[in-house]
Amino acid sequence: MARRPFIVGNWKMHKGPQEADTLATELKRSLVGGGSADVGVAPPYVSLPAVCQRLQHTGIFVAGQDLHPEPHGAYTSAIPGEMLRQTGCEYVIVGHSERRHWFGDDDGVVKLKVAAAFRSGLLPILCVGERLPEREAGRAQEVVLGQIRTAVAGLPVDQVAALTIAYEPVWAIGTGRTATPEIAQSMHHAIRGLLESDYPAYVAKQLRIQYGGSVKPGNAAELLAQPDIDGALVGGASLDAASFVAIVQAANG
Ligand code: PEP
Numbered sequence: 001m002a003r004r005p006f007i008v009g010n011w012k013m014h015k016g017p018q019e020a021d022t023l024a025t026e027l028k029r030s031l032v033g034g035g036s037a038d039v040g041v042a043p044p045y046v047s048l049p050a051v052c053q054r055l056q057h058t059g060i061f062v063a064g065q066d067l068h069p070e071p072h073g074a075y076t077s078a079i080p081g082e083m084l085r086q087t088g089c090e091y092v093i094v095g096h097s098e099r100r101h102w103f104g105d106d107d108g109v110v111k112l113k114v115a116a117a118f119r120s121g122l123l124p125i126l127c128v129g130e131r132l133p134e135r136e137a138g139r140a141q142e143v144v145l146g147q148i149r150t151a152v153a154g155l156p157v158d159q160v161a162a163l164t165i166a167y168e169p170v171w172a173i174g175t176g177r178t179a180t181p182e183i184a185q186s187m188h189h190a191i192r193g194l195l196e197s198d199y200p201a202y203v204a205k206q207l208r209i210q211y212g213g214s215v216k217p218g219n220a221a222e223l224l225a226q227p228d229i230d231g232a233l234v235g236g237a238s239l240d241a242a243s244f245v246a247i248v249q250a251a252n253g
Pocket of ligand 1: 010233
C-alpha cells in the first residue's frame with residue numbers, strides 16, 4: 001500500500017490567534033475536499049483553540065509544536081500532551097532542532113516526549129537531523145540514526161509504526177539552503193533501512209518520513225518525487241497560504 005504524502009506547516013512563534021484563524025480559514029478554503037496528501041498545521045499554543053475550531057471536521061490535522069513529558073505538575077509555562085489533545089490536536093512535533101538548540105532538549109528528553117505523546121493519545125512527529133560540522137565530518141548518518149534509535153528504544157512496535165519521522169538537516173532549516181533531493185533521499189533511505197533491520201517489514205513500509213529544511217513551492221516537487229520522501233515539514237513557507245497550498249499541490253502530484 002502506497003504511503004499517503006503528509007505535509008505539515010510549523011508556524012513556530014508566528015501567528016497569534018487572529019492571524020492564525022485567518023490563515024486557517026484560507027487553508028480550509030483551498031485545501032478541503034480533494035487531494036491525495038494528508039495536511040496538518042502546528043500553530044503556537046495560544047492559537048490552538050482558534051485553529052482547532054476553524055479546522056474541525058475539515059480533515060486538516062492540528063499539531064502541537066512540543067509537549068512536556070509529564071502529564072501535570074509544577075512546570076511553569078509547559079504544556080502536556082493531554083491538554084493538547086483536549087484542545088483538538090492529533091499530532092505533536094517532538095525534538096525539533098530549535099527545541100534541541102534553544103531549550104536543551106537532548107535525545108533522552110526527546111525519548112520521554114515521544115512516549116508521553118503516545119500516552120496522551122497524540123501521534124508524534126519526531127524531528128531528527130545533523131548539524132553542519134557533523135555532515136562535514138562525514139557523521140550525518142551516524143548522528144541521525146543514533147537520534148532515532150534513542151528516541152524509539154523500548155517503544156512498542158505498533159507505536160514505532162505510527163510515528164512520523166521528519167529528517168531536517170539543521171543547516172537547511174530557515175537558511176534558504178535546501179538539501180539536494182539526492183542528499184535527502186540518501187538519508188531517508190538509510191532511515192528506512194534502519195527500520196527494516198530492527199522491526200517487522202510493515203513498519204518500514206508504512207512509516208512516513210518527511211523532509212524539512214527550506215521547502216518551498218519551487219523545490220517541493222523534486223524533493224517529494226524521491227521514493228523515500230513521504231512529505232514535508234515546512235517552516236517559513238507555511239506562513240503564507242498560497243505558498244503552503246502550492247507545496248501541498250506538489251504533494252498531490
Ligand atoms: C522547520 O522549522 O521545521 C523548517 C523546516 O523550517 P524552514 O522550512 O523555514 O526551513
